[in-house]
Amino acid sequence: MNSKTNLASVYDPHTLEKEVYRRWEESDSFSPSGDGESYCIMIPPPNVTGSLHMGHAFQNTLMDALTRFHRMKGRKSLWQAGSDHAGIATQMVVERLLLAEGESRTELGREKFIDKVWEWKANSGGTITNQLKRLGASLDWSRERFTMDEDLSTAVREVFVSLYEEGLIYRGKRLVNWDPVLKTAISDLEVISEEEHGFLWHFKYPISNSSEHVVIATTRPETMLGDTAVAVHPDDERYAHLVGKTVILPLIDREIPIIADDYVDSEFGTGCVKITPAHDFNDFAVGERNNLEVINVMTPEANIDLAGTPYHGLNRTQARAKVLEDLTQLDLIDKVENHKYKVPRGDRTDQVIEPFLTDQWFVKVKPLAEPAIEAVKNGSIKFVPKNWERTYFDWMENIEDWCISRQIWWGHRIPAWYDEHGNVFVARSEDAAMQKAKAVHGDIEIHLRQDEDVLDTWFSSALWPFSTLGWPKKTEELEFFYPTNVLVTGFDIIFFWVARMIMFGLKFADDIPFHEVYIHGLVRDAEGQKMSKSKGNILDPLDLIDGIDLENLVAKRTRGLMQPDLVPKIEEATRKQYPDGIPAFGTDALRFTFARLATQGRDIRFDLNRIEGYRNFCNKLWNAARFVLMNCKGVRPYSVDEFQPATTAEKWIVSKLHETTLTIEQSFAIYRFDIASKHLYEFIWDEFCAWFIEIAKVMLRDESVDEQCKNSLRKTLLMVLDATVRLLHPLMPYITEEIWRKIRAENEDNSIMFQDFSSDRSQWADADERATEEMDWMKAVVSNVRNIRSDMNMKPGERVAAYCHSNNPKDLEYFQNNLSCIMELSKLKSLEKLNDSDIQSMNMSNTISALINEFRIIVPVQEITDFDEQIKRLEKDIDTQTIQIRRSNSKLENQQFLTKAPADIIDKERTRLASSQKELAELIARREKLTEMMIQ
RNA sequence: GGGUGCUUAGCUCAGUUGGUAGAGCGCCGCCCUUACAAGGCGGAGGUGGUAGGUUCAAUUCCUACAGCGCCCACCA
DSSP, rough: OHHHHOOOOOOOHHHHHHHHHHHHHHHTTSSOOOOOOOEEEEOOOBBBTTOOOOHHHHHHHHHHHHHHHHHHOOOEEEEEEEEBOOOOHHHHHHHHHHHHOOOOOOHHHHHHHHHHHHHHHHHHHHHHHHHHHHEEEEEEEEEEEETTSHHHHHHHHHHHHHHTTTTEEEEEEEEEEETTTTTEOOOOEEEEEEEEEEEEEEEEEBTSSOOOOEEEEOGGGGGGGGEEEEEETTTTTGGGGTTTTTEEETTEEEEEEEOOOTTTTTTSSSSSSEOGGOOOOHHHHHHHTTTTOOOBBBBBTTTTTOOSTTTTOHHHHHHHHHHHHHHHHTTEEEEEEEEEEEEEEETTTOOOOOEEEEEEEEOOOOOHHHHHHHHHTTTTTEEEEOOOHHHHHHHHHHOOOOEEEEEESOOBBBOEEETTTTEEEEEEEEHHHHHHHHHHSSSSSOOEESSOOEEHHHHHHHTTHHTTTTTTTTOOOHHHHHHHEEEEEEEGGIEEEEEEEHHHHHHSSSOEEEEEEEOOOEEEEETTTTTOGGGOOOOOHHHHHHOHHHHHHHHHHHHHSSGGGGHHHHHHHHHHTTTEEEEEEHHHHHHHHHHHHHOTSSOOOOOOHHHHHHHHHHHHHHHHHHHHHTTTTOOOOGGGOOOOOOHHHHHHHHHHHHHHHHHHHHHHHHTHHHHHHHHHIIIIIIIIIIIIIIHHHHHHHHHTHHHHHHHHHHHHHHHHHHHHHHTTTTTSHHHHHHHHHHTTOOOTTTOOGGSSSSOOOOGGGGGHHHHHHHHHHHHOOOOHEEEHHTTTOOOOOOOEEEEEEEHHHHHHHHHHHHHHHHHHHHTEEEEEEEEEHHHHOOOTTTTTEEEEETEEEEEEEEOOHHHHHHHHHHHHHHHHHHHHHOOOOOHHOHHHHHHHHOHHHHHHHHHHHHHHHHHHHHHHHHHHHHHHHHHH
C-alpha cells in the first residue's frame, strides 16, 4: 500500500523518465485516439544525418506541449513523425565514411553507393528519433515516414509529372549557382554571401587600331579570359565615342565589342565594365540583351578550360595569379585598390560558388506563388508572430524560378527519360515513359536513359504535410487531418520550406497545409552566441537531461573539429565555464525552461542558472506531492460533483486554480508558452505551496478543527494537486504522470495523457471574491508580523506574544476565522485581542505595531541592537511615501487631471493618497517609537 | 541599399487596448521548523538607450538619432 501511494523520497528524474516513456510506448499512447475533432502537427523532419541539438529540443518541446494539450482537451491528435533524406548532407556523410575505408563514391558507382547509403541509414539513421524519445515526445512512431519511402517517392513523381505537364517544370540551359566541390547546382537559398576583403584590379584593355585603351575594374581577374565585351553606360559622355568600337582582349587576343548598357554604373570604378556572360549573373543578362557570345572558360571543378593557352588546367587561385602576372608583364594593370565585396559560398562546403552554365530543371514559381500569397493575405494562414508575414510577402512577391535539379546521387531521381535523339519523356515510371516514347517513334525498339540528376531535397519536403498522410491516395488520414493545425518552425526555413509547402499544398492537396505558422527564435548560449561546433559552445540537450562530467564534456566538444587548432581554446573555455561538468537536470526541467524562455519574436539565451531553477521547481512539486499523498492516505479521489470546499482557504485556492486554468488555456491558444509556464510556476510555488499547504498543515494539526473539516481539506489538497499536474502535464510530462498515477493508484493502466486538461469548474469561481479578500487579509497580517520579527532580529523559531486591536467587525470576523493560522504562520506564542481601554492603558513602549486596514497588530520587542539601521530604513520608507503623497496631491490639485482623466483613475489616485498618508503616519509613529526606545 | 528585431534591477528577460515597473538567477541578513537546504522567512537594487513630439498623464503612441543583431539585394 505504501509503495503504491508514496512517492520516492528524492526526486530522481533519471529512472522515472525512462520508465514512464517505456510505459507510454508499450501502451501505444501516441496514436490518434478518441472521436474528437482533429488536431495535427507535422514534425519538421529532421535530417536523417542529424543528432539532437538545442534547436530541435526547443522546437519539439513546443510541439509536444501543443499535442499533449490538445490531446487532453479531447481532440484526436496526431503528431506526425519522420525524417528527411537530406540529399547533399547525407551523401557527404556517407562519402566521408567510405573515404575512411579507402573507398570512393565514384569507384563504387551509383547503384552500389546508394545501397551503401541505405545501409548507413538502417544502422545510424535512427539517432535523432531515439533522442526525441528522451525528450518525452509523443510523436506517433507507428506512422513514422522517411522522405525516400516508396509512398513519398510516388508523391514526388506525381507532383513532378503534373507540374511538367502543366508547363510549370521546364528544363533549360541557364546560369546557375555551381558548387565546384560537390559539382552540383544549388539553389539561390543555399548560397551564403558574406563580405570579405579583396581587391579591385583596374586593367587596361587596348582599343583596336589605336594606341588608346579603356580601363575596366574587376574583383575576379581570372574571368577576363571569358570576356566577350566591355560595357559603358549609354549616357556616359566620356566613353560615347568608343561605343561600337572594339578592344583586343589581352592574353587571349580576342577582339570584343564596346557596348552601351544601362546596367553599368558610371559612378563606380572607371565606368567601364568587362562583360563575362558565362561567369556572372549580371553579365549573362547583359549578354542576352546585346547578343554577346557566351564563352565558358571553366570546368565543373572550376579549373580553367582553355586548351592551347597557358591557363588551361589551372585552378581559380592559380589562374588569377598567372593572369595578374602576365598582365603586369604587359604593363596592363592600371592600379589595384583594396576592396570589400560579397563572396558567395555554398552553405554545405563553404567554397566559393561559380555561376555556371548548365542544363538544369526549374520550377516556374510565379503561378504557384500567387495563391500562396493570397492564402496569407486573406488570413487563411496566420503567422505567429505576425511580422513574419511581411518577410514572406517580400520574398514571394519577388520570387525567382527554383532550380530543382542536383548533380548528386542520393535523392529522388528526376522522372525524365531521354531517347537517343535527345527527346525527353517525363513520366511516372520508366514504362510510362516508354509508352510516351513509342507514341512518338512508333512501336520500334527504343533505348531510354533516365536523367542522372536528383531533385533538391526541399522538393520532397514541400509535400510533407500531405505525402505523409498518404497523398496521392485519398486516405482517411488525409481527409481527417489535412489541413494540419500549426507548423512550428524557425524563421530560417520560411523560404526553404514553409513557402513551398504552402504553394504545393494549395496546388496538389487543394488546401492550405496548416492554419498557423508559429515561428520561434534561435537558441543561443548564455552569452548570446550562436551555438556551433567550431565555437565550442554547443550544449547537448541530452547532457542537460542526464548530466555529463567535465572530461567527457571536453572530449565531446573537441572531437572531430574542422579546425583542430581550436582545441586548446575550446578546452580552456569549457573547463573554466563548467569546472564540475554539467549536473543532471532531467527532461521536465529542460522542457519547462524552454517553455519559460519561449517569448515571442526573440532569440533565447540558454543559461544553466535558469534550468537549475526549474529543476528546483520540479523538486518543489515533487515534495508538495509527497506531502499531499502522505496526508491524504485513504482519501478517495474526489469527483467534481461531490467536491464542496468547507473552509475559506479551500475556496480561495480553488478559485486561484480556476483563474490559473483559464490563463493557461488562453496562453496555449496564442502560443504563449512563457505565460503559461509562468502562471503554473507562480500558482504552484507562491500560492499552493507557500500558503495553502502551510495553512493545511496548521489546520490538520489543530485539535479544535473537526474531522469533517479536515477531510474536506484533504480532499481539496488532493483535488488541487490532481488538477495542477494535469495543467502542467503538456510542459512536464514525466513528473506529472508519476504524481498523477500515485493519486489515482487504483487504476494501474491509466495515464494522465488522456485525462481532461481541465474540468468546468466555473461554479467555483463564485467563491473567490470573499475568500480572496479574507485570505489577502490573513496573508497581510502574517507578512507584517514576519516583517517586524525580521526587522527586530528575532530568531525564526522563537515564539513571541502579540496583541491586536480593531473595531471593524470584518477584521474581528477574519481574526476569529484565522487565529490559529496567523499564530502558527507568524510563530506567535499568543495573540490577545485588546479592547479600546486595554489599548489606552497599555504600555506601548518596547512594542512595534503594524496596521492592516483597521486591524492593528502589536509585537513587544526586546534587545534591539541596531536602532540606527532600523531608523535609517524607516526614514527611507518615509521618504518614499512622502514623495508619493506629493505626487498624488499635485495630480489631484491639477484641474486638467480632474476634468480629463476617467473617474476610476481619479478614485484610484485618491485611494492611493489616503493609503500613503496612513502608511506614512504608521512609519512616523514607528520611528518615534524606536527613537524613544533608543533613548531609554 | 531595402527591410526587420532589440536597447527595462548586477545578469537573463516579462509587462496586449497610455495611469510612473515585475519575475528568475545573483547579492545581503536570519534559520537544517517533522513535503522540500534543489528549502523557509525577510531585505537591498531601476532618472525604463538618447533627444524631441502628442496627452491631464508615456516604459507603453509618433518622429529623429545612437548602439547591437538578423534577413534580403546584381553594383563590376
